[in-house]
Amino acid sequence: MSGHTQNEARISELSYLDRQFMQQQRDLLNDLVSRQFGSQFSGERDRDLRLLQRLLDERLVRNDQTRELQAMGVVMGDLLAAELGLDWVVYEDRAGRSRALRYQQTDNYLFPVTMISRRREAGNATPVSRIYEKAVESMRAVVPALPFS
Known part of the structure; x- marks a missing residue:
């Protein structure tokens, strides 16, 4: 989550190019899991988190593969968005431009695109499911529980 305020950051909708790039990222991973495991990401949280972890455990995605990480x-972010009712936005501040998840029109953000890559590139092998749960926990204070469908 970020402590930045709207005055410090500029928030905008994803551009066409952002959406296209994110879809290419999803397709890249779906192609990889399809070839390696005969499977696809489904949007089912536990199953997809296991697939993400398996990519790392079997070294199909290495710590130096930033694009894949x-x-x-992005795939993990889609799961977070679905579970917590978050929306993808563009977050721009002095540090640069990032794709982030935001809860409604609040100043509460998650930055899932780099959650796995930052850790892996630093040699941190925290399991994907733990990274996910930590992100959920950080938002639970501000996001009311969604009703069961």
């Missing part, structure tokens, strides 16, 4: 962050 960030693609994994």
